[in-house]
Amino acid sequence: MIAKKANYHQQIIKHLYFAGSLSCAELSILIKKSVPLTAKVLNELMESDFVLETGLAESTGGRRAQKYELNAGQVYIIAVAMDQLITRVAILDMHHNFVGDVKKIELKLANNPNALTEIISNIQGFIKASGISKEKFAGIGISMPGFIDVKKGINYSFLKTLHGESINACIENALKIPVLIDNDSSIIALTELKMGRARGKKNAMVINVGWGVGLGMILNAELYRGQNGFAGEFSHIPMFNNNKLCSCGKTGCLETETSLQVLIEKAKEGLKGGRLSGLAKDFPTGHYETDYEMIIDAALKGDQFAVELFSDAGYNIGRGIAILIHLLNPEIVILSGLGAFAGKMWEAPIQQALNKHCIPRLAENTVIEVSKLGYNAALYGAAALVMENKTIDYHPHSEKHKQKKILLIK
């Protein structure tokens, strides 16, 4: 009985988590159940402190609706966002607020057999320091780069486990909290779907322009992962006859001409070759992040060489987008990730590529936009991953709750 109904509780929690605040009538439509049933479930959720009443909605010409929200501190999520060099750990409440500070750990993923152990001990320490009891955590969501089989919980690029068990099981055993992992590009797409520009859209392509070029696909209003969770390998679609060796072992991949890494390499080459540019003075610094920022700055100031770098990369990304549009006819294409900081720089060259390589009727029906979510997108998305997949332990009539009530009465 609870088991059966718990489904609605779950759904309502999920909707409130992503929407923030909803009325009973709105929830009733979202979960496709009658208002009285929705009201009943809401009342139960309020009794067990998951949900709170938070005043009346704006008037729409009749009786004003009561609004409901999640109780921010009833459940927490641990969000972990990794890139090749830095791992961030944070605790988020049910209102997407960070609880305490975001912890930054310098953790090299490549060829680091201790990476997994380090993560575990770091998370463990982080939980202890937070002072929040373990039962309060719905789960740990981890965003990581690499070739990930989500079902099996294996990352074929990094974080090898000792005996080939799943990363999930490995961390769960140590921490006793459910773990969910996913590819960083998928996570970013999920964030765009749930709280970004893809909100409410049924089809969207989210391109994660970073040191590589990733892709997260929203198809039928869901994150699409493919048969083995490998979908979205945009980086490695064969697109050039350039004889440039890619990290994947092939040549001519999209990534060989368009990633931010390539952008920096091309900047170096160009300067060596004598190109005039405001960059010339201090470039390169030896740090990818700083180099990238310098190129953006130069481009925004109108430096021709820097602008050209973005134009070339953008045009090639545009060619890739043309392929996506032909195949998947999406409503929107969102440029996200580190590359999004270059904002407007991408727009013209991409549009140019679409004009050249896209059937007009298709291009017309697709909007191209740069993401407005910042650096925290991956953390929000890791939390969203947990809320998307985890079943929160809802026990309105469990001993624990009865106990609690008795205590309150006393």
Next chain:
Amino acid sequence: MIAKKANYHQQIIKHLYFAGSLSCAELSILIKKSVPLTAKVLNELMESDFVLETGLAESTGGRRAQKYELNAGQVYIIAVAMDQLITRVAILDMHHNFVGDVKKIELKLANNPNALTEIISNIQGFIKASGISKEKFAGIGISMPGFIDVKKGINYSFLKTLHGESINACIENALKIPVLIDNDSSIIALTELKMGRARGKKNAMVINVGWGVGLGMILNAELYRGQNGFAGEFSHIPMFNNNKLCSCGKTGCLETETSLQVLIEKAKEGLKGGRLSGLAKDFPTGHYETDYEMIIDAALKGDQFAVELFSDAGYNIGRGIAILIHLLNPEIVILSGLGAFAGKMWEAPIQQALNKHCIPRLAENTVIEVSKLGYNAALYGAAALVMENKTIDYHPHSEKHKQKKILLIK
């Protein structure tokens, strides 16, 4: 009440249509409802002659299950399959049998303002000749080439309506039978999903190699159409720097190097250029179909030039498939359409392209196969389209049925 329950009736009819014969227990699992409820619905469907009991299932170690099937002649479907030159019309019963002959009409789609009128009058005549009353038809399913907005019911390539109304409405008004249209490649994919090699698969790419190169995508066990129904424009993804003008106005489209049309053109050019080949004698005949068959025959006999033609086209299709695999990580890729008649000829060159252009881990997880469905695939698919989307008028307690029963009693 009926309106509410009719949903289950619909679902059961659908499952029986595609599976042929199922037990109550199996249906109960498929529609995710309890056995007693399923049994009740089944009984109602039997009372109104939609469903028949058809003996016991094979033993599985316990009581043998009663099997149920659709009553073949209770409902019919009109299936229409069009290509640029020929339109076929057929009536199918609930067991996928053709009722009477398939009618072939020579109907040029390109620049033919009368095409729609001709189709309507042909279907009308066909129905009359069949002697089946209009109420018996669940719908008309039409498979057609071109750029189709399924929601709006518009084909931007052919079959323009007078005032821009939908093709569906146009035919429905004339014939008073519900109409569903879709792109031929989508239809073929639907057929593969429902009764071909993609049966039970969650992700599949069905490539329709014909005079163009189409693509139907099965994602999450459903036909994916994209935002405007334009998804799957495989033909026109930019893939070459060949400066060859495509029918779409762009250059370098996949189609400019790989369609059967191109195959024939290349054969002509090669022979003109002095290539030695068994083809040389009677080729070209002036008929695409015959030319194509001749090339297949020659290739199967080992004619080097003909084999080379398939190798080149196959390799290029393979490069396209590599893109699909990277982006969508499908379980299976099926080669279908007219091209499928060349069968094994494609396998080696495609595999070669995948070896060269695909990340091994991705290629390993995807099977490439040639379709076994023949020329009738589009007709079966047009019927499947109707059964997928149409709600059959189910009225167990309507006046009509009461009437009928009274008559029987008399």
Next chain:
DNA sequence: ATTACTTTTTAAAATATTTAAATAAGTTTA
């Protein structure tokens, strides 16, 4: 301020659906 109109919430009645137990019809084992 009264009336007419909206929309939300609530309570009671009606309906839909599932669960659990009983029955039926086989297969397998000793």
Next chain:
DNA sequence: TAAACTTATTTAAATATTTTAAAAAGTAAT
């Protein structure tokens, strides 16, 4: 060949869910 075990179907009782109708709470216009 009977007892033990499977699986399928039917029935009745229990539960879940929706529908209906009425009450509550507001807005807008006169």
